[in-house]
Amino acid sequence: MGCCTQKCQQISTFTIAAILLGVGISMAILWNNIFINIRNKQLSVAHDTQGFKMWKETPIPMYMEFYLFNWTNANEFMNNKWPTKPNFQECGPYTYSEHHIREQLTFNENDTITYKTRKIWKFLPEKSKGKLDDKITTINTILASVADTVKDKNIIVQEGINFFIKEKSEPFILTRTAEEFLFKGYDDPFIELAHKLHIKGLDIPFDKFGWFYDRNNSVDYDGVLNMYSGVEDINKLGRMHSWNYKSQLDYYPGECGRVRGTSGELWYPPLDNEVLEVFSPDICGTVKIRKNGTILHYGIKGNKYVAAPEIFDYTEPQNQCYLPKGVHLDNGVRSVQKCKFNAPAYVSFPHFYSADPSYYAGITGMKPDPAEHHFYLALEPITGLPLKVHAALQVNILLQNVKGIDVLKNVKSTYFPMLWFKQTAELTEELSSLGKLLLIMPSAGTYTAYGMIAFGALLLTIGFYLMFKKGWKTIHDEEQLLNQQQTFN
Known part of the structure; x- marks a missing residue:
């Protein structure tokens, strides 16, 4: 059920914006290390890693x-x-x-x-x-x-x-x-x-x-x-x-x-x-x-x-x-x-x-x-x-x-x-596709982080704009406006 009051809408908007900004900034800062850890683990020759499977019996x-x-x-x-x-x-x-x-x-x-x-x-x-x-x-x-x-x-x-x-x-x-x-x-x-x-x-x-x-x-x-x-x-x-x-x-x-x-x-x-x-x-x-x-x-x-x-x-x-x-x-x-x-x-x-x-x-x-x-x-x-x-x-x-x-x-x-x-x-072309997927992970993670930051910042800007311009609308306000329009007609 959606928010009915101004306060609920404001809290939801600013909460979502904060989450997007927080996650986005964290990803932008940490993603490179996350990727390196994933890459190193999969390349290493340990039990059940992709590197071990390719090394154990050469697929090329x-x-x-x-x-x-x-x-x-x-x-x-x-x-x-x-x-x-x-x-x-x-x-x-x-x-x-x-x-x-x-x-x-x-x-x-x-x-x-x-x-x-x-x-x-x-x-x-x-x-x-x-x-x-x-x-x-x-x-x-x-x-x-x-x-x-x-x-x-x-x-x-x-x-x-x-x-x-x-x-x-x-x-x-x-x-x-x-x-x-x-x-x-x-x-x-x-x-x-x-x-x-x-x-x-x-x-x-x-x-x-x-x-x-x-x-x-x-x-x-x-x-x-x-x-x-x-x-x-x-x-x-x-x-x-x-x-x-x-x-x-x-x-x-x-x-x-x-x-x-x-x-x-x-x-x-x-x-x-x-x-x-x-x-x-x-x-x-x-x-x-x-x-x-x-x-x-x-x-x-x-x-x-x-x-x-x-x-x-x-x-x-x-x-x-x-x-x-x-x-x-x-x-x-x-x-x-x-x-x-x-x-x-x-x-x-x-x-x-x-x-x-x-x-x-x-x-x-x-x-x-x-x-x-x-x-x-x-x-x-x-x-x-x-x-x-x-x-x-x-x-x-x-x-x-x-x-x-x-x-x-x-x-x-x-x-x-x-x-x-x-x-x-x-x-092979098939293994090359897997290799390319691994190579685009740093860029994909970075772009995703920047996208979240941008969307969070936009949502935050809209929230502040509506707050200072008193543009928030509740369900009660919308019903009154609808009744006025019907009376006018």
């Missing part, structure tokens, strides 16, 4: 493209002649879908989560330019690794390895299918020999060789990871605390061996940070990415971070600890030998993009393309939401002359490109 479609290098003039070496320049033909992509599931979770008291990641790959022929039964010719990685291990040992050890190569007819040049080189793997007598003889410095933990052998559907391959949940401090969200229970790794000395950065899939709000870091178990270390422009993805603006050539630049003091002891490296590659069972493995950008020309001066077939062969990540700065991922790296094997091993007597020191891979992911 991911793809891995593999490109294998086929050695086209290997026949010259078979005829006991080292080719003037080994020539390589890129084959692929062999494209797989990639899905990540976090398992064996433990929430720790120091605001960290210990977990393992199960990675599942499935071949997608419709997105591939090659077939898994394509024949690829390249060097024998296991033989090259054994030779590298014994290159500085005495001649008796080298001759023993040389005898085994001849006895087992171990080929220096291999032709296998793309599937065998990637996930299926193939048998190699040297693996069995390494297991039996326990060759010092060569630790091969698998029974077949393939670049991704024994990784598909494995929960153990990437090891035990420990990261901050962001519950207590959102600026630590996703940052790695340790890997395999170590925060300082043995693969590199000093700062280069420290576990730092995120896994690349979960991010704290980076705002306008100029440099970010990504930790990768595949290289047992960190890659720095630097802000370089912006992108627009489904209406969301993000900062683009690029892995600059400086990460492989040894003129930079902070990169000196990545250099193997007593070894000179030109800019453009990083040794991962200790990380990869002491195989002479080196990572670079694909096709030696941005590397020193010395790496591809002695080979042909490299076609570095800045648009295709760089490494970048795009993040929404307020939420840390990954918009696009384009992570590309190449694996190379250093082949060297070993006088005591016949098949390596005539080789020239060469960084053999073996394969490169590109991981891509994009935020």
Whole structure:
């Protein structure tokens, strides 16, 4: 029932105006903190948060493209002649879908989560330019690794390895299918020999060789990871605390061996940070990415971070600890030998993009393309939401002359490109809509607060105007006025 008296109308008007003004002013002052608290809670990886659900099982479609290098003039070496320049033909992509599931979770008291990641790959022929039964010719990685291990040992050890190569007819040049080189793997007598003889410095933990052998559907391959949940401090969200229970790794000395950065899939709000870091178990270390422009993805603006050539630049003091002891490296590659069972493995950008020309001066077939062969990540700065991922790296094997091993007597020191891979992911349109909803909350709350203040102030002004102008009308006043009009008529 409405107010009948002037006093009731005045109290109602001024009460509503006061409530609107009070709530509006409070929202204007507090809304930003309210939003930040809501955002931080939902982004953090705690039970039942949106961040936990998206991290536990990655909802964004991911793809891995593999490109294998086929050695086209290997026949010259078979005829006991080292080719003037080994020539390589890129084959692929062999494209797989990639899905990540976090398992064996433990929430720790120091605001960290210990977990393992199960990675599942499935071949997608419709997105591939090659077939898994394509024949690829390249060097024998296991033989090259054994030779590298014994290159500085005495001649008796080298001759023993040389005898085994001849006895087992171990080929220096291999032709296998793309599937065998990637996930299926193939048998190699040297693996069995390494297991039996326990060759010092060569630790091969698998029974077949393939670049991704024994990784598909494995929960153990990437090891035990420990990261901050962001519950207590959102600026630590996703940052790695340790890997395999170590925060300082043995693969590199000093700062280069420290576990730092995120896994690349979960991010704290980076705002306008100029440099970010990504930790990768595949290289047992960190890659720095630097802000370089912006992108627009489904209406969301993000900062683009690029892995600059400086990460492989040894003129930079902070990169000196990545250099193997007593070894000179030109800019453009990083040794991962200790990380990869002491195989002479080196990572670079694909096709030696941005590397020193010395790496591809002695080979042909490299076609570095800045648009295709760089490494970048795009993040929404307020939420840390990954918009696009384009992570590309190449694996190379250093082949060297070993006088005591016949098949390596005539080789020239060469960084053999073996394969490169590109991981891509994009935020879907559906998830982008959720992201945009989160991003408009600060403005929506602020505009709502200002609207309430404005409406409350207007109502208050009208109330005072009516009070001083005696414009309030009661029901009794309106009835009298109506009767007068009827009498007049």
